[in-house]
Amino acid sequence: MTKLPISKTHQAAAQLDIDVSISFQQFDLTIKQAIPLKGITGIFGHSASGKSTLLRAIAGLEKALSGHIKLGDKYLAHSKENLCLKPEERHVGLVFQNSRLFSHLTVLGNLEYATKRCQNRQLNLNEVIELTELSELLVHQVSELSGGQQQRVALARAILAEPKLLLLDEPLSALDRQSKTGLLKMMLNIQQKLKLPMLYVSHSLDELQQVCDNLLVMSKGEVVSFGNIHKVIHKLNSIDDSEIIHQQTSLSLPIKGFNNGHDLTTLSLNAEQDIYLICDQAFQHQTQLRCFILASDISISLTEPSDSSIVNHLLGTIRQMNHQKHNVLLTVNCGSQDFYVTISAFSQKRLSLSPRQQVYLQFKAGAVRTFIH
Amino acid sequence: MINSDLQALITTLQMAGLTTIILLIIGTPLAWYLAKMTSRFKVVIEAIVALPLVLPPTVLGFYLLIAFSPEHLPGQLWQQATGQQLAFSFSAIVIGSVLYSLPFVVQPLQKAFEQLGDSLLEASALLGAGPIDRFFSIVFPLTKASFITAASLGFAHTVGEFGVILMIGGNIPGETRVLSIALFDHVEAFDYARAHVLSISLLIGSMLLLAAIYWLNLPKRSLKNKVMKKNSIEHHAND
Numbered sequence: 001m002t003k004l005p006i007s008k009t010h011q012a013a014a015q016l017d018i019d020v021s022i023s024f025q026q027f028d029l030t031i032k033q034a035i036p037l038k039g040i041t042g043i044f045g046h047s048a049s050g051k052s053t054l055l056r057a058i059a060g061l062e063k064a065l066s067g068h069i070k071l072g073d074k075y076l077a078h079s080k081e082n083l084c085l086k087p088e089e090r091h092v093g094l095v096f097q098n099s100r101l102f103s104h105l106t107v108l109g110n111l112e113y114a115t116k117r118c119q120n121r122q123l124n125l126n127e128v129i130e131l132t133e134l135s136e137l138l139v140h141q142v143s144e145l146s147g148g149q150q151q152r153v154a155l156a157r158a159i160l161a162e163p164k165l166l167l168l169d170e171p172l173s174a175l176d177r178q179s180k181t182g183l184l185k186m187m188l189n190i191q192q193k194l195k196l197p198m199l200y201v202s203h204s205l206d207e208l209q210q211v212c213d214n215l216l217v218m219s220k221g222e223v224v225s226f227g228n229i230h231k232v233i234h235k236l237n238s239i240d241d242s243e244i245i246h247q248q249t250s251l252s253l254p255i256k257g258f259n260n261g262h263d264l265t266t267l268s269l270n271a272e273q274d275i276y277l278i279c280d281q282a283f284q285h286q287t288q289l290r291c292f293i294l295a296s297d298i299s300i301s302l303t304e305p306s307d308s309s310i311v312n313h314l315l316g317t318i319r320q321m322n323h324q325k326h327n328v329l330l331t332v333n334c335g336s337q338d339f340y341v342t343i344s345a346f347s348q349k350r351l352s353l354s355p356r357q358q359v360y361l362q363f364k365a366g367a368v369r370t371f372i373h
Numbered sequence: 374m375i376n377s378d379l380q381a382l383i384t385t386l387q388m389a390g391l392t393t394i395i396l397l398i399i400g401t402p403l404a405w406y407l408a409k410m411t412s413r414f415k416v417v418i419e420a421i422v423a424l425p426l427v428l429p430p431t432v433l434g435f436y437l438l439i440a441f442s443p444e445h446l447p448g449q450l451w452q453q454a455t456g457q458q459l460a461f462s463f464s465a466i467v468i469g470s471v472l473y474s475l476p477f478v479v480q481p482l483q484k485a486f487e488q489l490g491d492s493l494l495e496a497s498a499l500l501g502a503g504p505i506d507r508f509f510s511i512v513f514p515l516t517k518a519s520f521i522t523a524a525s526l527g528f529a530h531t532v533g534e535f536g537v538i539l540m541i542g543g544n545i546p547g548e549t550r551v552l553s554i555a556l557f558d559h560v561e562a563f564d565y566a567r568a569h570v571l572s573i574s575l576l577i578g579s580m581l582l583l584a585a586i587y588w589l590n591l592p593k594r595s596l597k598n599k600v601m602k603k604n605s606i607e608h609h610a611n612d
Contacts, residue, residue: 061495087498100496104514113510117501161500 016165016199020057020067020077029053029221035214037072037165037197040187042212042229044205046244050221051201055167058199059094060087071165093163097170099154101142107153108138114160123162123194131190132156148179152186159190168200172207181371184211209233209250210290210371237295237340240324247295247329249339251275258284264311264365267291270335276311277368290370295329295342297367301360302351312368314339314361321348321355328353332361378571380547381555388463388551389531392470396478396527397520399471404482423480425473434540437469441541461543466551469537477526485519486512518590525586529579 015034022029029050035041045051056062058069060076068078071092077084101110111134115125129135132152142150151171158166168187172180188211191198202208208215208229215232217225225232233250240247256274257266264276265283283289305313316334328348330341339361343353353359407419425433440447441460451459459465489512497507513520535553542549544558552571559568 059499061498086503087495088501088503090499092499094496094499096492096496098492100492102493102497102511102515113497113502114500117506119501157500 014072016058016072016197017068017070018054018058020065020069022053022057022062022065024053024221027221029057031218031221031223033216033223033226035199035216035226039213040191040198040200040211042208042215043199043201043218044203044208044215045218045224046203049218051218052169053221054218055094055169055199055201058165059092059167060085060090061094091162091164093158093161093166095151095154095158095166095168095171097173099142099147099150101150101153101157103142105142106138107134107140107142107145110142110153110157111138111160114157118160118162120162123160125160128156128159131193132159132186146179148175148183151175151179151183155183155186155190159194159196163196166196166198168198170201170203172202172204180207184371187211205233205236205245206292206371209292233292234338234340237329238322240329247340247342248292249295249298249337250290250292251337252288252290255283255287255289265289267368269314269337273314273334275314275368276365277370278365280370291368293339293363293367293369295340298339298341298361298363300330300332300341300343300347300351300353301362304360305362308362309364310362311365312361312363316359316361318353318355318357318359321353332359334361377546377550378552378555378567381550381552384463384547384549385532385551385553388466388470389528391467392474392531393478393524393528395467395471396474397524400475400478400523400527401482404479405486407479407483408486423476426476430473430534430536431540433473434469434537437465437472437537438541441465441468460541461545461549463548466538466542466549469541470531470534473534473537474527474530477530478523481519481523481526482516485516489515521589522586525582529582533575533579 015036017034019032020029021031026048027050031050031054043051043054053062057065058071058076063084065077066079068080069076070078071090075081075083075085076090076092102113105113111125111129115121115123129138132155134149134152134156137145137149137153142153145153155171172183175183184207187198187200190196191211200208200212212229214227215225215229216223217232217236225235230250230252233245233248236245237247239245251267253267253269253275255265256268259279260266260276263279265279267275267277267289269275277291301313304315314334316332316339318330319333319338320331322329322331323345324342327342327344330343330348330353332339332341341361403422407415407422410418438460439445441451442448443452443458443460448459451457451464455464459468493511493515494507497511502510532551533553534551535557538549538551538554539557542551542554544550544554552575556568556571556575559565559571
């Protein structure tokens with residue numbers, strides 16, 4: 001049998017159309033949202049916001065729902081027509097928080113479990129093993145693997161079933177930071193190579209910021225916000241609650257220079273303005289970089305700082321001022337990009353800042369953060 | 374005559390073997406159903422399944438004797454279907470044994486299915502496995518030890534059965550005369566020598582079977598640890 005090139009195996013369907021309500025004792029889940037089946041869509045919310053339940057409903061593990069779920073042009077569930085496809089008929093993959101590997105099979109056995117039951121069989125097992133860096137582990141029992149390795153097996157196994165949509169339910173939450181970064185990179189790489197659309201549930205905005213194109217925010221069983229990840233994060237900034245979000249500026253910028261000779265990478269903010277951050281080898285092969293700057297890491301100056309060690313200073317215009325519980329949140333526009341800055345009410349008064357005023361933003365190279373190193 | 378004891382042994386093994394097969398066939402779905410059931414009728418069914426554990430076998434035997442007689446519906450239906458009387462037949466003692474040994478098969482399986490939970494089954498369904506496939510590819514391999522326990526207990530308990538068979542089987546050589554009944558006959562006839570032979574064989578046989586079950590159910594880890602310990606001791610010895 002000839003194998004098709006790996007990148008052509010998953011033609012993304014148009015969108016996932018969700019219009020469901022599920023009743024629980026604690027809360028009702030009511031979701032009406034169309035999600036484009038493109039790239040990675042993040043689902044963010046606190047525990048008991050209903051995000052895992054939503055994934056289970058899409059996967060067919062939550063049967064008592066009313067409404068419909070449509071994947072591309074195919075209904076997965078339609079309560080009015082008494083239609084509810086079984087999980088095995090949906091072509092939807094799910095990677096769980098605890099990897100749920102089959103302990104009586106080896107790593108290879110777990111992977112072959114998926115390939116044997118796959119009807120398409122267009123993916124090459126060896127290619128997926130390579131993508132998930134499992135070639136050394138194939139003969140091992142799954143109980144001998146570390147948490148990060150187990151999740152890689154779970155990810156590979158889910159991909160090998162060749163789903164039309166891959167759901168990831170907090171797959172990184174039990175892992176240490178190093179494994180998290182590794183797996184995030186892997187997910188991104190797999191998404192791009194296989195063009196496999198993913199829905200990625202997490203309660204960590206930092207993780208989602210690094211890989212997602214769109215973000216869906218849920219609270220108490222309802223959709224609070226949906227759209228481009230940077231826009232949605234900036235919208236969340238208005239919530240003055242550090243439990244929910246660390247107020248930040250979320251950016252995706254082209255890399256202008258990998259190393260300026262002093263171990264700083266240059267990102268192009270606009271035609272006139274650049275942002276410097278600490279250089280990392282991983283940036284070398286990238287053209288675009290996801291990063292974020294916490295609002296508390298940026299300071300304001302009324303004159304251009306010329307004798308400061310802080311490398312980033314950008315001229316901008318105050319667009320908005322919001323007085324919060326303990327400080328003031330400024331929205332400062334630089335070119336076409338808004339930056340979010342928190343300063344104390346004391347500083348705001350001392351500098352007598354007001355909207356439409358021109359100010360300089362200052363932040364260190366180290367304040368420009370990325371999750372993937 | 375030793376031959377009659379051998380005959381009884383063969384009848385016993387046939388009865389216990391057939392009973393165990395039937396029990397696995399009907400006990401597995403029943404145990405599965407009970408493990409997944411959330412209705413409040415679950416306790417009622419569980420109580421009915423467990424009843425033979427506490428009920429005097431003669432009570433069960435008595436009711437079965439009545440039911441199997443040609444005067445009552447089950448006995449009549451059997452006679453119409455097979456042309457033979459059900460009471461005092463080999464079939465009767467197999468049916469009686471199935472009912473009597475049911476909890477010994479259903480309970481370990483139910484417990485194993487409950488412990489296995491749904492998480493791995495959900496994972497395999499999402500990989501495209503249907504219900505039957507899931508049972509044979511996930512459930513059975515992961516609960517194999519419980520199946521062996523259930524089958525062994527069902528078999529051993531059927532071999533040791535006395536009261537029910539006495540009530541519904543009569544004592545027909547080659548048909549319903551099993552070891553426990555033969556033993557009783559020897560004692561009644563004061564033939565203690567032959568009674569001893571049968572008793573000691575049953576005792577040793579049961580002992581070996583139970584030891585085998587417990588050995589199979591030893592946690593795998595402790596076995597592995599022992600092997601590792603042994604290896605490390607050897608390793609140190611070599612140093």
